[in-house]
Amino acid sequence: MTTLDLPAQTAQAKQGEQRPSAGTRLKLPLAASLEHRRLQCYMMLMLVDTLMIGASMIGVAQAQYGAVPPSVLRQLGLLLPFYVIAALAFNAYSISALTSARFSRNRALVSLLTAFGMLIFVAFFAKISDQISRASTGASFVGCAVVLMLARTWIQPLIRKLCGPTAQNVLILDDGGLPVRIPHAWHIDTRQHRLVPNRNDPHMLDRLAMFMTNMDRVLVSCPPERHMEWAMVLKGANITGELIDQSVVAMGVLGARRVNDTGSLVVSAGPLGIRGRAAKRAMDLAIAGSAVLFLAPLLLSVALLVYLEDRGPVFFKQQRQGRNNRLFWIYKFRSMRVAQLDSAGARSASKDDDRITRIGRFIRRTSIDELPQLLNVLRGDMSIVGPRPHALGSLAGTKRFWEVDPRYNQRHSLKPGLTGLAQVRGFRGATDTEADLSGRLQADLEYLDGWTIWRDVQIMFATFTVLVHDRAF
Structure with a gap:
């Protein structure tokens, strides 16, 4: 956690309207993540809903028949999955359901009605509708509805306690634009x-990322002439970013949000939801963990050869930019002489590069030098598949990568990868001209737009065909 001196009246407390006085120290990140708490509340709501529906139907059957007939249990077995599917479709498990008891009750009731409708539909086509009592079904629906509404009302204070009044962390960056005040949001004077x-400053991007850590939404209020700069920063921040623009209210722009009387344009959103990130992370851990164990003899052998050649360090460590524009240290087997290491990456390796050692030339050509990045995957800095992270000093011709194309930082909305779509398409090696960057950037942006777990699997298999290549210097 980072601590900064906070000038007077620069940040507004999350839970109230009191502003810190001069000399207050500001701790970063500003707030704890609410993502896991929201997920816990969704699971809690789902569990409570299913328990209430089950208890109601069994209670009604017990009251009517003095026992629970097998037909009621079969109906319950169909009704519960129907309800969960309908509830997901009607946003009964959403941020609005966490913050509004009325919305939560209404969506749960609509989902219950839909589930009973689906049950009757299936019974009709399965020709078992004669086994369903109209009186019992009607009484079950009323009982379930009453108990579900009460449960959703009673659980709301607990949800509010866990997630707060908005269930979101909102950050407003005041960069000289329209004054904006949103209750329960953090307000920072940039x-x-x-x-x-x-x-063009990776360290500034890292500093901005520290303020944005754990935020669900970031709103920037700035003059129109700085909209593009902020938009480009937010697009690479793996966060829902918005630019305050009062004209949105008048024009009714699609893809905009209205906060009270203030309009904002939605300019970015993280490419993966929580389920996508969970699936991708699970795959990363399974593959990287297995690979480290399986490749341990190879890793130890290469490490020994690198050390024996010149008695220098085994690993080369370099700072690169990852997801949310955060800097991290990437690990590779050292392939260059110690005295000629280029920690900034300003000079790309060439075919006859005199800096490369004998063992270094072999491990670079076979991509073995990249294997220590499995440790980065296990640490969570990288993923198996994603845009490759570039050295901060890398040049395309005479320009930094982000100077060639303003879309470059959008690559940072996902974790960087050991391999990626650009690599399997052959976009590897030195970037001697600006055109050398264009193809790989376009492939990276295409990967961001069309992510699926199956595409990751396809890229991993395709990577085996390009492990040995003539662009590895």
Whole structure:
């Protein structure tokens, strides 16, 4: 956790309207993540819903028949999955359901009605409708509805206690634009904290990322001439980013949001939801963990050969930019002489590069030098598949990568990968011209737009065909 001196009246407390006084120290991140708490509340709501529906139907059957007939249990077995499917479709498990008891009750009731409708539909086509009592079904629906409404009402204070009144962390960055005040949001004056949307400064992007950590939404209020700069920064921040623009209210722009009387344009959103990230992370851990165990003899042998050649360090460590524009240290087997290591990556390796050692030339050509990045995957800095992270000093011709194309930082909305779509398409090696960057950037952006778990699997298999290549210097 980072601590900063906070000037007077630069940040507003999350839970109230009191502003810190001069000398207050600001701790980063500003707030704890609410993502897992929301997920816990969704699971809790789902569990409570199913328990209430089950208890109601069994109670009604017990009251009517003095016992629970097998037909009621079969109906319950169909009704519960129908209800969960309908509830997911009607947003009964959503942020609005966490923050509004009325919305939560209404969506649960609609989902219950839909589930009973689906049950009757299936019974009709299965020709077992004669086994369903109209009186019992009607009484079960009323009982389930009453108990479900009461349960949703009673559980709301607990949800509010766990997730807060908005169930979201909202950050407002005031960069000299329209004054905006949203209850329960963090308000930061960028000028007093020396925060600027400088895409050419990785350290500034890292500093901005620290303020945005654990935020669900970030709104920037700035003059129109700085909209593009902030938009480009937010697009690479793996977060829902918005630019305050009062004209949105008048024009009714699609893809915009209205907060009270203030309009904002939605300019970015993380490419993966929580389920996608969970699936991708599970796959990363399974593959990287298994690979480290399976390849342990190879890793130890290469490490020994690297050390014996010149008695230098085994690993080469370099700072690169990852998801949310955060800097991290990437690990590779050292392939260059110690005295000629280029930690900034300003000079790309060439075919006859005199800096490369004998063992280094072999491990670079076979991509073995990249294997220590499995440790980065296990640490959570990287993924198996994703845009490859580039050295901060990398040049395309005479320009930094982010100077060639303003879309470059959008690559940082996902974790960087050991391999990616650009690599399997052959976009590897030195970037001697700006055109050398264009193809791989386009492939990376295509990967971001069309992510699926199956595409990751396809890229992994395709990677085996390009492990040995003539662009590895």
